[in-house]
Amino acid sequence: MTDTASDRPAAPGCPAHGGAVRMAGLEYQQTPSQLYRTLRREHGAVAPVLLDGDVPAWLVLGYTEVSYVVRHDELFARDSRRWNQWDSIPADWPLLPYVGYQPSVLFTEGEEHRRRAGVITHALEGIDQFQLARDCQYIADQLIGAFAGSGQAELMRAYAHAVPMRAAVQMCGMPHSGTDTEQFVDDLRISLDAAEGDDPVAAYARVGERLRRLVGEKREKPGPDVTSRMLSHPAGLTDEEVVQDLISVIAAAQQPTGNWIGNTLRLLLTDERFALNVSGGRLSVGEALNEVLWLDTPTQNFIGRWAVRDTQLGGRQIRAGDCLVLGLAAANTDPQIWPESHVGAENSAHLSFGNGEHRCPYPAPLLADVIARTAVETLLDRLPDLVLAVEPEELTWRPSIWMRGLTALPAEFTPAVH
């Protein structure tokens, strides 16, 4: 059962929201596919929802509807300042880090967005994918070396999140290890994913300072890295624009790629179709990576888009300034595109990287694939008898409706001497 707010009056200015579903609370659902099926049955392809603090929004659940929203930025745009609910948002609102306007590529629109996204695409295109694979293998080897001798590891923290974090830092032109980098990596982790006792605000400020210093260093002495290519691009971004967009690139790369690796390792270690120790006939790492993007995608829901004018979507009346959450996971498993319930095709027509103007910019999905594939393959090569250290049912998902990732992935293996 979903927790609905049908006993409450409709949200002011939003008559369609009688019967809205509270999204805060749904994060404890451990099987989102069932949750989205129920929501779709009860509410159709566009469901009225209440975000934290009962702030109304729309959750777009249909494949066709999500595709329509992301392809029509003249109707559904990214600048959150047009939200009609700002009056009811407190200063400490938990979703503010994702929704509060920042002068980065994420919130720009039209010509300005094409300018900023064009610079990022150019800078990422300069990455040699073979070199990236070699760098990731080196990073992976170093991380594995730190726990290989003990015969056990918690792979989410020690590996799945650490590989893309270090790869992203190195791409931007910082060394992948050393005290300075360790501090930066730690601050990034705290600002993106604070644990008990962390101070994410202070960590985020240090991330900005370090990137400002990096931009200064690369202006002085450019190198073969993303930061230098962004600075030398003819679009002429200011130092502050480069800092903002580097934060977006690193943050956008880290959490989803880390969870993509973790969710793929889980699938490989728990599903007999991928049984690792049985030779012959097993499905490949590539197939596991792709299946995860269809069925356990890291970015489950993305906030979002804001309606530019009054319009309609999936039979709902959308008002100018309404917020729409992109239900990417729901769209990927939409029964309309899977009439025979054979969810999880070998093609990549899923919406896990978004679509349209603000999609995950080419070639980021390819780079993410290189990072994730190298991380998974290196681990399985180095520790061939790797198994889960708990029963599959004991694995738990993080309580988040936004990101699908495990709280922990404890594994064991024969200690390796090296």
Ligand code: HEM
């Ligand atoms: C090397 C790794 C990655 C990099 C550098 C990267 C970079 C970015 C950037 C810069 C954006 C903002 C685009 C814009 O607003 O114009 C973005 C958006 C996005 N990325 Fe990625 N990303 C990476 C990996 C991933 C992965 C692994 C996933 C999920 C499987 C993912 C899913 C998304 C989604 C859903 C969006 C938002 C699309 C939208 O607003 O419609 N990204 N990414």
